[in-house]
Amino acid sequence: MPFSLCRQWGMYAPFSCLMWGTRQTYEDPNSVTPDTGAKGDSDPIDVCEIGFKIHERGAVVQVKPVGIMCLIDEGETDWKVIAIDVTDPMAEKINDVGDVETNFPGLLRVTYEWFKYYKVPDDKPENAFAFDGEAKNKEYTLKVIEETHDQWKALLASSEDSKISRVNTTVEDNKFKIEGVEAEKIVDSVSKP
Numbered sequence: 001m002p003f004s005l006c007r008q009w010g011m012y013a014p015f016s017c018l019m020w021g022t023r024q025t026y027e028d029p030n031s032v033t034p035d036t037g038a039k040g041d042s043d044p045i046d047v048c049e050i051g052f053k054i055h056e057r058g059a060v061v062q063v064k065p066v067g068i069m070c071l072i073d074e075g076e077t078d079w080k081v082i083a084i085d086v087t088d089p090m091a092e093k094i095n096d097v098g099d100v101e102t103n104f105p106g107l108l109r110v111t112y113e114w115f116k117y118y119k120v121p122d123d124k125p126e127n128a129f130a131f132d133g134e135a136k137n138k139e140y141t142l143k144v145i146e147e148t149h150d151q152w153k154a155l156l157a158s159s160e161d162s163k164i165s166r167v168n169t170t171v172e173d174n175k176f177k178i179e180g181v182e183a184e185k186i187v188d189s190v191s192k193p
């Protein structure tokens with residue numbers, strides 16, 4: 001499916017967050033991530049937005065990345081960026097991963113547990129994590145975002161088949177670029193949750 005669709009997933013009360021794939025990033029399945037020893041999962045990196053604001057369907061939300069966790073999902077690197085909407089009332093207080101624990105005690109632990117166990121009801125094993133499940137800091141997060149953006153640029157330049165849609169509205173001189181009107185039709189064709 002072209003474009004990234006946002007979805008809310010409940011965790012354990014009182015926490016929940018929005019999660020979506022980040023455009024213009026790609027976890028390359030042909031490249032081993034040195035820090036994890038695993039190849040990418042052929043998806044965009046995921047963002048878990050931890051703020052309180054509720055957004056309309058299709059809203060473009062500017063977020064501030066503050067940390068990142070690395071799930072090893074069925075043997076593949078699967079990054080989870082922890083971020084907050086820059087217009088959220090808590091955004092001024094959340095600037096790095098340590099601020100998450102200070103202002104939302106237990107959220108990182110609950111996030112880790114949710115990702116560890118969420119496939120168990122489907123008779124799959126618990127997920128593993130790089131870094132013993134530790135959320136890395138903002139500096140490390142920005143490095144991962146940059147690396148996966150570079151992998152996305154390489155994907156767009158490639159003529160190889162991919163399970164990830166390369167349809168976009170922004171990259172000039174690219175065979176996958178479509179006009180905004182066409183993109184709106186794609187978004188409108190998806191039923192609301």
